[in-house]
Amino acid sequence: MVRTNPERRNALLDASIEVLAREGARGLTFRAVDQEAGVPAGTASNYFPNRDALLVQTGNRYYERLLPSDEALAKSRGPQTRETMTALMTEVVDRVSHFRAGYLASLELRLEATRRPELQALLTERVRADLDFNIANYRESGLPGDENAVITLYLALNWLILDRLTLPGIFDEHQAADLVRTLVDRALPQQ
Structure with a gap:
């Protein structure tokens, strides 16, 4: 079941930005995002069906924050x-x-x-x-x-x-x- 809590989704995307900046694209895993966001293991995979979706949504979040x-x-x-x-x-x-x-x-x-x-x-x-x-x-x-x-x-x-x-x-x-x-x-x- 996909979660729809927008605050948590944004926290996961913000964590993805931090992981990408620090570890590079190869370091961007659901586990790394969960750890960076301080949420239970498996949380990111409840919000994003796959890594491609996580990358695309992270791109969207970057532009939201840069406005x-x-x-x-x-x-x-x-x-x-x-x-x-x-x-x-x-x-x-x-x-x-x-x-x-x-x-x-x-x-x-x-x-x-x-x-x-x-x-x-x-x-x-x-x-x-x-x-x-x-x-x-x-x-x-x-x-x-x-x-x-x-x-x-x-x-x-x-x-x-x-x-x-x-x-x-x-x-x-x-x-x-x-x-x-x-x-x-x-x-x-x-x-």
């Missing part, structure tokens, strides 16, 4: 300047960087997606939707340029986050903030 605040969303809409765009991109880098386990787990999920079509479809859909959302906001911003500015920032900032989380000695917080400013200046055409 920006209503305040950040409000700031991303409407007219923008280079300064407000820099502040928005800094907020994104900070928000993602502070969810270290989530970002590392998402990297593991992306690797697993090369072997699991359902997971690949989910991640492709979520990333494409994020890009489309950001491109639409950029078009409304009044800033010069096209969707390539958004894509350039997406690619560069993701790599900056990756370096900050996996090789923290390369860029400290101050350098990261300077790099965000530089990336925005270079990605956005001059008016």
Whole structure:
């Protein structure tokens, strides 16, 4: 019988994120998730019929937890300047960087997606939707340029986050903030 307690389901998915970040995809077992969540053995298998379902739902949970605040969303809409765009991109880098386990787990999920079509479809859909959302906001911003500015920032900032989380000695917080400013200046055409 499949359990439907949403709080416990989320606790299991949060535990899955932690296991993925710490142990990698090979370490993600139902037993490891149960232990991380502090629940009786067999609990995760009551919620997820198989490992593929657990991976897909973990991907969904990562995106749920990464959603920006209503305040950040409000700031991303409407007219923008280079300064407000820099502040928005800094907020994104900070928000993602502070969810270290989530970002590392998402990297593991992306690797697993090369072997699991359902997971690949989910991640492709979520990333494409994020890009489309950001491109639409950029078009409304009044800033010069096209969707390539958004894509350039997406690619560069993701790599900056990756370096900050996996090789923290390369860029400290101050350098990261300077790099965000530089990336925005270079990605956005001059008016």
